[in-house]
Amino acid sequence: VYWGPVVPAVLLLAGLIWLASGRASALEPGRIDRMVKYVPWARGVLISSRASGFAEVLALLIEHGVPLPEAVALAASATGDPGLMAAGQEIASAIQRGDPLRGTFGPARVVPPVLRWLMGSGQEQAALISALRHAAETYRRRAQNQATMARAVLPTMFLVLIGAVVTLFYGLTLFVPMTALLSNLSGE
Numbered sequence: 449v450y451w452g453p454v455v456p457a458v459l460l461l462a463g464l465i466w467l468a469s470g471r472a473s474a475l476e477p478g479r480i481d482r483m484v485k486y487v488p489w490a491r492g493v494l495i496s497s498r499a500s501g502f503a504e505v506l507a508l509l510i511e512h513g514v515p516l517p518e519a520v521a522l523a524a525s526a527t528g529d530p531g532l533m534a535a536g537q538e539i540a541s542a543i544q545r546g547d548p549l550r551g552t553f554g555p556a557r558v559v560p561p562v563l564r565w566l567m568g569s570g571q572e573q574a575a576l577i578s579a580l581r582h583a584a585e586t587y588r589r590r591a592q593n594q595a596t597m598a599r600a601v602l603p604t605m606f607l608v609l610i611g612a613v614v615t616l617f618y619g620l621t622l623f624v625p626m627t628a629l630l631s632n633l634s635g636e
Contacts, residue, residue, distance in 0.1 A: 488605070489598035493591050498527045499560040500587035506563075507580035510573060517543040520567070531558040539567075560587070 484490045505526045509519035517540035524536020535558045559567075566579050 488602065489594050493594045493598065495560070496587045496591035496594060498529050498532060499563060500584045500591060502527050502532065502559075503563055503580045503584035503587060507577045507584065510580070511577050517541070529558070535559050562586075 484494055502523050506519055506523035509522055510516065514522070520543070521536045521540040524532045524539075527533070539559070562583050563580075566576065566583060
């Protein structure tokens, strides 16, 4: 009877100590990405939403006359993704050096393929802006669809997983002592 509240109290105390230590505020996007990649569908939602934000901000910056290298770096840093920020800086520096835009995407594979193609196609500014806005809307819809799928499927998956773990635990607590009892009774 007395041990029931001990586990939640210990978990609450550990959470409070973690919050007081200041480590809770140190969750940068790289750590969050590593934690999220183990949740089904969450990584896809995160990638699609960041691609949507990148394309929308890039279209807005180009529309307002920001030079393409600076616009790419600013749009990439607006996403909060460390890999995309590094790729954006690399692409911006390659554009400033005068390298052709098609050749700047080798190591920068974190930029989604459609956006790589749009930026490398060398379209005129008005066409690029509308194409980036369309890509942003497409990635936004993809993220919403993935989130809807997760809301529909994940509860059932977790229910089955928790049921399997509880059944396994119950079976082990029932049959392991029983086999030990039968083994002791048989004299082995």
